[in-house]
Amino acid sequence: MDKKSVLIIEDDFYITRAYSIKLEKEGINVLSVSDGEAAIDFLKKNNSPDLVVLDLMLPKKSGFEVLSEIRANNKWKNVPVIVLSNIGAQEDVQKIKELGVIEYLVKADIGIDEVIEKIKKYLQ
């Protein structure tokens, strides 16, 4: 069976590293980019990942813009996305949910193990 792959779009190096350590232990292939433009670039040049983990406060292009572009593109529009951000205002959550994500999580409110469990569940 092919390894499942997750694209992490996150500008904080240590957050990305935490995802990698945990997910690789689970046998999941971790791909990562650290800004919004690089995310779109990566998607254009590669096969769609099985899941995208998206931060919202990103350099060059925000997570809101990245998500809008993903949803507007025929090739990517069905890729499942989880938002993990430290922005938790109701209006932002609403905006993101309207664009279509499987879950919106506030990073500081959730432990890493719980995040990994959720990612594994959505990859099944």
Add this chain to the structure above:
Amino acid sequence: MPSEQLTKNNLKQQIEYFKQVELAMMNILEDERELEINLKNERDKTMTIVSSVGEGLLVIDNDYKIVLINEIAARFLEVSVAGVIGKDAKEIINMYKGSEKLPDEKRPVAKTLKTGKIVTIRLDDDIYYIVSSGRRFPITLISTPLVSKGNIVGAVVVFSDITEEKKLDEAKSSFIATASHQLRTPLTTIRWYSEMLSNGDAGPLNKDQKVFMEKIYNGILKLNEALGILLSLARIEGGGNVKINPVKTNLVKFTDEIIKSLALLAKEKKINIKINAVEKDLPEVLIDQAMLSQVIVNLLSNAIRYTDNKGKIEISIAVFGNSVIYSIKDDGIGIPQGQQKNIFNKFFRAENAISKIPDGNGIGLTLVKNFVEFWKGKIWFESPTVWIGKKGGEERKGTIFYLTIPI
């Protein structure tokens, strides 16, 4: 000549009479002048008092006409004192709540004239005056009925321009929002890596290291909880821009779920929580569940925390008029009389609460009050409250919090 004599006498008498009339009239005139001077003095005195009031003052009659205005009010409203007397106050001042015009019947003076009650507008009511030049400014206000012989004949309005206070308040809220977000980011790193360290992701830990890591992790959770509340508060206090998602909610089921989520905390202290739903067919309420959950969780976890082991908590839900009254009653430590007025203030903690739990954050109840008022409900409490003792007699202890939810 007797007749001539008569006429002379008569004339003398008449002259005497007129002299007396003149004297009397002089006296009267003098009295009146004195009265007038006294009146003028009194009026001057009143006007001096009125104009030295540090806030805008208006007296408005039953027909909404301005009968008196002080210099400060005239300056705020950009009118002249003389030019505005007798004018309709509604034409001089437009009132807005946020960006919506306040209907005439909802203006404080209209309410005072109708009900005879004092009406107050506070900083967080978000009320603005707009004057004829188009200048818009936030106000606080108190409108008091003017009563003569048992009838309401007008209203006395004292108001302040609170532009500066409002700016400060907004800056404060924006600061809290930014600070909370900026703090959450490093907090996430600390949380995730301490969790990974505890779980042996960087190699096994010895017994002591495990215990220490547990302390660190619990500290992070507490800090994060306080931050979450601060952020919610900053948003709701920022006003205007709070988006909510009201859904139909069965309060008994909703409360049951919350009790389940707090079961561990309650079980540790052997505290029994029960729900009394007075009506069988309690109507569903339309409410933002995230907000409602924060309110109930805060009140209920307070009740658990500030109640001794084996204590009891009763939740009652009942319909009253157009609202549901929701109450949480505990037999805990209560709120000391002298500190009750501060209990909803940000960061305030009662003395007995501090000695029972030293590291509470003191913002939970502030958030609860803000949320309840956001959905146009009311919140109040009673402490100590009445419990029926084991032998049947009344016992006064613990606290009962009441809040309303519009149906």
